[in-house]
Amino acid sequence: ACHSRARQRAMAMERNCTLLLHFDKSAPPNEDEIKEQLENKDVASKVSALKTTIQLMLNGESMPSLLMTVIRFCMPCDDHMVKKLLLLYWEVIDKTGPDGKLLPEMILVCNNLRNDLQHPNEYIRGSTLRFLCKLNEPELLDPLVPTIKTNLEHRHSYVRRNAVLTTFQVFRHFEKLMPDAPELIEKLLLNESDVSCKRNAFLMLFHCAQDRAVAFLTENLEQVANYGDIFQLVVLELIRKVCRSDPAQKSKYIRCILTLFNTTSNAVLYECSSTLCALTSSPTAIRAAAGSYCQLLASESDHNVKLIVLERLQELKDKHPRVMQEMVMDVMRALASPNLDIRKKCLDITLDLITPRNITEVVHALKKEVSRSKGPAGEGESSADRSAEYNELLIGAIHACAVKFPDVAATVVPVLMEFLADSHQASAVDVALFVREIVEVHTQLRPSVIAKALEVFPTITSPRVLRISLWLLGEYCTDAEEVAAAFTVVKGALGKLPLIPSASEEEAVDTSKPISAPTTSQRTTVLADGTYGSADVARAADGIAAAASTAGRKLRECIVAGDFFLASVAGATLTKLALRSRLHVSDERIANLVAADVMSIIIAILRLGTTRPVDLRIDADSTERLSACLMMLSRPSAEVSQLWLSDCHTSFSLMLAERKAHDEGESTGVVDAKGKDGKPVKPAPGKGSKNQPDIPEVRQVDALINLRQLRPNGAAEADMDDDDLETSADVLKGGEETEDFAERLKRVTQLTGLSDPVYAEAFVTVHQYDIVLDVTIVNQSAETMANLCLELATVGDLKLCERPQSYTLAPGESRSVRANIKVASTETGIVFGSIVYDATGPLNADRTCIVLHDIHIDIMDYISPAPCTDLFFRAMWAEFEWENKVAVNTEITDVSEFLAHVVKSTNMRCLTPPSALGGSSGFLAANLYARSNFGEDALVNVSIERRQADGKIMGYIRIRSKTQGIALSLGDKITLKQKGAN
16 A cells, blocks of 8 residues: 555656646645635635645655645635645646546636636736637537637737737637637637737647748748848748758748848847858858857857857858868957856867968967956956957967967067066966977077077066076077076076075065064264264164065075076076087086086085075985086086087977877877777878878768658658758768677676576666766566566666666566666766566565566766876866875886886877887876866876885875766776786
């Protein structure tokens, strides 16, 4: 009995309903209390009781005894709120009995609905008509049809509008009740003046009598521009459907679409552009559609609408690049939006459209945006316009333009170098790396770039930018004047020796302590007439004097604060400059003086590192680096000078060449393709190579060839959208590889045992955002199983899409049941459940339950390798808060083999270049990156070494992500896979 009651409640909750309300059933009132409130003469009590009743019934409670109470005490009430609640009550109650026939009480309800349809108040008439749209009982609708037709001629447009919708729904579901509905609606359409009524009438003809709608549109084609926007939207939908079924009508309707481009409604303008792009590929039409999209970018204030419009422009860019190249400056108007996502998408589209014709205008616009982002905020300009993230986007866009078109590098480099002194480190580092690459690739720009670098060096505040700038000065200052200027700038940034700070200097560096105010003192002076007098002299405080002495000396501050990595770079730069000075100075004594000056600076750095507190002392690597500099300066030789001045530069050139080759290989899809000998494999024509045409697909001789041009009118695929047809074509071209039988068997999970009365197994198919379980259920017993139900539940961010259904299985019968599960995030999930059925045998009167084996959803199905720059990887590594540290425990003895095994097991991309992983060293550190289908980032750092004693690999694998689920799931996957490596 308990199972039966629960099943009835579940069926009541799952029946067809158009209303959903939340209700807290902590302490619901009983039926007697509700009945007492309904019988009360107070209108407020009736309203409260009706609301409670509706909420309880929507949440599965059955209250049949209240029906007559509501009819007796609520139906005669003329209050508008009560009448509205009554309509909701009629909507949610069961109108039929157990035998499927209409309840006798519904006759009284039908009579009340007829009276409301004839009520003098327009609101009551309209609300009742809207309620009739949701009725599925023809026995209730049949007596009301004459009254519905009468309301089509009501004087008020609100009543006529709802009467048209009611007629539409009645004719759609029960055509026999109103066979003359299309004629009535067509007559109303011809004489109607209200836009809303006209739109509803045309909508009905569009769905139920398309020939009548087409005839009306043909007769009034010139007047469509004068109709309201809601009517024009339906017209555009009809035009798309008609032109798909009869392409010969395109020319007639395209002229109508072009006239609608002058509308003031943004919705109509958007639909016009979408319809025009779907119907024709004419450059004129595409140019008009793109212009309308750009107009929407400038006029629409909603950020979501702008993002949608940019998506459409991106689709046009892929299909019609030549037309969109003319509109690139119009697309860039979206940069005026303060939203960062809009700006990013706009720059992505712009970078794909740059050509030699428009590169000058694009770069000029980007330079203006850079200048505006650096300047003060204007009137109505938010701080987001000058955000650091926007500066990064602009710098990346200018970098891409300079790489693609080297001629513009000379105009953008001076503007970007102003960002070297930016307080936001990411923007400054981006510029520094860009300038480093430009100086190497474009040798003609080196003098101007070095001069600008020397100018802005004292204003740089970021330690990493200081390191890159010092390396630039050491590598590319080759002339005597440049070497001398670089010496002056670097020594000026270091300040006077020794570097050990005084107490006042440490107080100036410590910003937590307030700086004391200046003091005044009197001293004796000689006046103009030769006599003696006293004067007040202002004396700066010690802290202010020390702060003034270190102004513009960020390099000295960082070294004093304990950044000895920066100190080692400064020592190496001064060493290179001292070695180059020997090439320009003929006097050996002067060269030795320069070397001695540099050695004194290096010794001062080493002395600073040994006298600082324990936590600020110099590290062993920096000590070794500076000691090598001292050795080089004390005993210079030609071979070592060649190593410092030429070989380092050659290594940098090779690194840039390797990166360029890697990027080109990535664009052609052959980065990871390797042959049996480990060498990269060239792509076959048409399989990822952009320079070679695609090979035509080979089909079997008996394969079906589908020709759309020969398809008869009215075919099933005639109603497909163009996007659907393109998707189908992509599938036919082999966009998805066909799995063999062995691979399919790996995804079959046995849910029950072979000796159970019910055998079940599931075939798991993982799509992008959902999981499909095809469960095969077999009745292995000799009895019929009634009300067999597959009940599933989930753990994690998984959600079942539908309620289970009941089946009846005969002995030996099998049935396939499909369950859809939505996936909300990237993490390992579990699907569990049971099979419940009623056995019909005399010995099995109770309900039987069989618990199913758990189905584990693998995280590898949702993540895929993706490209990522080192700078972006480091930024995300510092930002993400969830970290999972996995200790290495494997039988593999080779570090490179273990890294390859981790990459294969986690389906991630190794960001560390192959040149950095080569050699036979026992140490290895690499970064891995992947992105999920939901846009989540997964970062992995592998740091391992091989022990000399036993040859085993030890170390850690650190995983970081923005969410906890992906970090834990990926860690469990790595722990499981590394143990079973062999």
